Amino acid sequence: MKRLISGFLFILASLAAAQACTGRLVQHALGETCVTGTPKRVVALEWTYVEYLLALGVQPAAMADIRGYHEWVKIPVALDRSVPDVGTRQQPSLERIAAIKPDLILAPSFRVTQTYGRLSQIAPTIAFNPFPEDGSSQFDRVLRDFQTVAELVGKGDQGRRVRIQMETRFAQARRLLEQAKRSGESFVLVQAFTSQNVGTMRLFTRNSIASEILERIGLKNAWSDRPQVYGYSTMGLEGLASIKADNFFYIVQDDDNVFLSPSVEPLWKNLEPVRNNRAYRLSGQTWTFGGPLSAETLVNAVITAMLRR
Numbered sequence: 569m570k571r572l573i574s575g576f577l578f579i580l581a582s583l584a585a586a587q588a589c590t591g592r593l594v595q596h597a598l599g600e601t602c603v604t605g606t607p608k609r610v611v612a613l614e615w616t617y618v619e620y621l622l623a624l625g626v627q628p629a630a631m632a633d634i635r636g637y638h639e640w641v642k643i644p645v646a647l648d649r650s651v652p653d654v655g656t657r658q659q660p661s662l663e664r665i666a667a668i669k670p671d672l673i674l675a676p677s678f679r680v681t682q683t684y685g686r687l688s689q690i691a692p693t694i695a696f697n698p699f700p701e702d703g704s705s706q707f708d709r710v711l712r713d714f715q716t717v718a719e720l721v722g723k724g725d726q727g728r729r730v731r732i733q734m735e736t737r738f739a740q741a742r743r744l745l746e747q748a749k750r751s752g753e754s755f756v757l758v759q760a761f762t763s764q765n766v767g768t769m770r771l772f773t774r775n776s777i778a779s780e781i782l783e784r785i786g787l788k789n790a791w792s793d794r795p796q797v798y799g800y801s802t803m804g805l806e807g808l809a810s811i812k813a814d815n816f817f818y819i820v821q822d823d824d825n826v827f828l829s830p831s832v833e834p835l836w837k838n839l840e841p842v843r844n845n846r847a848y849r850l851s852g853q854t855w856t857f858g859g860p861l862s863a864e865t866l867v868n869a870v871i872t873a874m875l876r877r
Contacts, residue, residue: 597677607672642853703795816841821852848873
């Protein structure tokens with residue numbers, strides 16, 4: 569009975585909120601937010617949402633961690649140099665955000681759970697959950713969230729065009745792999761870096777954004793670990809011995825290629841894709857947690873590497 573009453577009260581509250589909203593009522597991971605008019609000054613507290621805006625032809629009014637963005641993310645649309653920085657993604661400055669006078673804030677729910685109330689006092693705040701706990705498709709979630717942002721900033725048609733462009737590129741990549749008789753090959757995708765002076769690998773699971781993208785162009789993820797909330801398993805470099813795949817894609821920074829370490833060399837040389845000249849280094853700016861533009865960038869990098877195009 570208590571559950572029924574609670575559910576009924578929730579429905580009443582939702583109906584009241586919908587009636588009180590004179591704009592667009594958006595349901596998201598931390599509740600629902602009324603967005604009136606078409607936001608022009610949008611603050612993005614995660615690089616992915618910066619990418620969404622840029623893909624739609626919108627420069628963010630401000631964003632978190634610009635330096636890190638330039639180090640880790642490379643897409644074909646440039647971030648304007650005039651965009652101000654509001655601090656780290658983990659702890660953005662509420663004072664700096666307020667000074668921007670935004671009319672919309674975009675953030676990941678897992679980072680703003682404690683500050684959501686204060687952010688909402690500054691401007692309508694939409695908190696997306698990019699990592700569904702049930703292990704369902706992260707890429708489908710990305711595409712849905714991207715279109716939500718597109719509609720909010722009055723760029724719904726542009727959002728659909730970006731999606732069509734991405735799907736067209738996927739289809740082209742599939743055809744190229746088929747023509748080269750490499751469609752259906754297996755892969756393991758790794759992001760490797762030094763953490764606390766120890767070489768570390770992220771191996772992307774099948775529910776990850778990056779894995780889904782590569783499977784959509786005709787490849788098969790050979791990393792058989794169960795779905796992970798963040799889309800990857802983490803292990804030390806000794807885990808190289810457990811990798812079995814036709815192709816090994818690895819993302820490393822120029823100044824932190826952990827696979828060049830002398831202690832790793834025996835494992836590296838024994839890796840089957842290395843022996844078969846099927847180990848492909850991808851740029852450290854290959855962003856594996858992004859939107860449609862990052863998806864195209866990843867596909868372009870993989871096709872270029874595999875087919876030497």
